[in-house]
Amino acid sequence: MTTFPTRPGRDPGRPAPHRPDEPLRCSSCARAATNPVERAELATDWLVTTDTGPQRRRFCRDCVPAGPITDLTCIRCGDGPLLVGDLAHEHDGDTTDITGDLPGTTRGWLTGAGWQLTGPICPDCIHELRRR
Numbered sequence: 001m002t003t004f005p006t007r008p009g010r011d012p013g014r015p016a017p018h019r020p021d022e023p024l025r026c027s028s029c030a031r032a033a034t035n036p037v038e039r040a041e042l043a044t045d046w047l048v049t050t051d052t053g054p055q056r057r058r059f060c061r062d063c064v065p066a067g068p069i070t071d072l073t074c075i076r077c078g079d080g081p082l083l084v085g086d087l088a089h090e091h092d093g094d095t096t097d098i099t100g101d102l103p104g105t106t107r108g109w110l111t112g113a114g115w116q117l118t119g120p121i122c123p124d125c126i127h128e129l130r131r132r
């Protein structure tokens with residue numbers, strides 16, 4: 001195994017910034033999107049449980065995880081990750097404040113990623129709202 005020297009100035013814990021020219025790939029089988037339908041499928045963020053806690057993943061149609069899946073959507077842009085398995089939550093009818101519906105691990109990840117749970121509002125929208 002070859003170890004590459006870590007370049008100074010880059011925090012290895014942070015994901016590399018997404019480059020638009022980089023093909024979207026499935027986190028499971030590494031298949032790249034080859035048509036607009038697959039691109040749309042792979043553009044979806046999934047939040048799955050891993051040994052190190054919730055992680056963001058992308059899945060092609062064949063690798064979509066089984067189990068309960070709930071859709072978290074920002075009230076402003078309609079974007080948001082799909083929550084899988086233990087991270088999924090039950091809607092109690094009130095979708096404007098999801099704080100009480102979410103398992104603690106999901107809540108911790110979302111607030112850490114910058115989500116506002118009342119709304120809910122995604123980090124991008126919060127950023128835009130603050131700029132006004």
Ligand SMILES: [Zn+2]
Nearest residue numbers: 026029060063
């Ligand atoms: Zn796949």
Ligand SMILES: [Zn+2]
Nearest residue numbers: 074077122125
């Ligand atoms: Zn948003």
